[in-house]
Amino acid sequence: MTAQTGAAPQPPVPGGHVPSGEVLLRARDVVKYFPVGGRGWRGGSREVVHAVDGVSLDIHRGETVGLVGETGCGKSTLARCLTRLYDLTSGTVEFEGQDISRLDRRAMRPFRRNIQMIFQDPYGSLNPRRRVGSIIGEPYAVHGIADGAERKRRVQELMELVGLNPEHYNRFPAEFSGGQRQRIGVARALALRPKLIVCDEPVSALDVSIQAQIINLLSDLQHEFDLTYLFIAHDLSVVQQVSTRVAVMYLGTVAEVAGADPLYDTPRHPYTAALLSAAPVADPDRAQSRERVILSGDPPSPVTPPSGCRFHPRCPKAQDDCLHLEPALEPRLGDGPEHVAACHHPLADGERLPTGAAVVSAEVTGADDVAASTPPDGEEQP
């Protein structure tokens, strides 16, 4: 997880980013809307869920980009747009400089070898009717890489690599624990030696003790195979530990992007600050003394997102311009190009959000929505 710093500075791109390493995946103004309600050939309604609404993000080779935000903010939808599991409504995604955002499935296949995913639900992401060897070997079968004994040898190598007993090749997913199943998912994602792995909440459904094992595994593999991760989570402490940089999403847009430590130390966007203050603290004394920012109101409906800054109805610092003017994602208060926030009235260093006075009606769900049963964000399909 070493940031490849010191590379030649690049011109700041829209939504400016760390000028470290070569850009592996470049997303520009990615938009994904889902139609609400009626489907079928008479094609339902005019209303759409603005699941992802203009996200630009660069992922550099070798880094781990954390993506955080509350449930329903569009993290998982964005991940599926970047891996082209969903078609984009608009915007572009480039992988190693090639635009993949309009490719059909056949044309996508070569890129699939380089972009893989690890899924949230270790129970749902493995076909219960297939043997583990067949699940992990599926990438080889699909891409016609290795057959028969050779495939088996490779699969068993992978199993060993991720800490599974290769002799369990013939077992079924139901015969493994949650952590072991997630290792199977990791092995499958690794099979084609991809360059980028999108981890969609890979540890959210696991016990805390198992979480650490999987995170360590992912980080070992990153060093060994020179992997790049997009790491989605809602557990802020996990994200801080694994990420080189962190992007905060709110209601389909990126609120703030920064290196992991600057983001946690000096959040500029009030939403980031609120999110950070909601993260549980393991030390009871510190937990007692810290100030929690309680946001008022619920997250607005992604069908009719608020005007201007999307956070303004809940923001304690909101002023008139926030209602009308959508803030650009750019460096604020003299930050470098690597720390950008979409806020007209960013927090100064050490500034705290007004607390207490706000009406306590709902909390930012920082980490208390671990229930894995919630469907992926914004997914409204049948």
Added chain:
Amino acid sequence: MTQAADVDVASPEPGVPVAPIAGRSPWRLGWERLRRDRVAMVSLLVIVLIFAFALLAPLVASLTGHDPNAQFRQTGLTPDGLPEAPTSEFLLGTDDLGRDILVRIAYGARISLLVGVVATVITIIVGVVVGLAAGYYGGVIDTVLARFVDVVLSFPFLLFAVSLVSVTGPSLWIAITVIALFSWASVARIVRGQVLSIREKEYIEAARSLGSSDVRIMALDVLPNVLAPVIVYSTLLIPIVISTEATLSFLGLGVPPPTPTWGGMLDESRNYYQQAWWFVVFPGSALLLTTLAFNLFGDGVRDAFDPRADRLMKG
């Protein structure tokens, strides 16, 4: 990094040597549950016996010396010309033309099982393909196919069968076609419903992210997961098909005489059952026993393979 918390749930059977650790497939677990179901096992035995009976029909014929269509007007009819009651020569009696009912039931079993199995297989194949396509692709394909299924299900079956047979004339293959034509739609509906839930699973997304083709995903990831209800349904469909064939034959729309069929025999017995109980009881019992055995076996299969089947609700 290997986790020691690895409970060995799938220890291979004792006596199997160095074989690699074999996983217990959901199918094998289901079969083990089924094997413990005594009613289902007895039913299975009955089904096997009926199949044997059908396959050995020529043997029955040669043992008794009675061809299924031979009319024994001297020995097989009473002086009044009525069917002969069961005797040592005609174990289950004779019919109105002096034919051996036992031999005819054996040959009738061939028709019943042939129609039952073939029509069910056609039904399942068509239903699964249509249901898979409708559920997996969704959208326009689904709308068209689902409406078509609704149309087929709303057809009056017998009326359609009568008109079709009146055009083509009755035959074995027409009977099979008619039955399959009207049964696949419910299979398609069941499969479609299952596919709709399966296709939202993450492992389907995982397969897509690997670059699998639609056909590959349907065959390897979707189909195996919808197969359990399909198998359950087909074991319950066979007795329905068998009695449907009997109905058609009873109405003269099935296999034409003199080929022996259970439904046809029941039809012929209509005018004689007051004098000759054996004429109606034995073919009727054969039909009853067969459908009962398949139904009970089907119930057992459902309990064993369909995880949602509520065991407490079992009758």
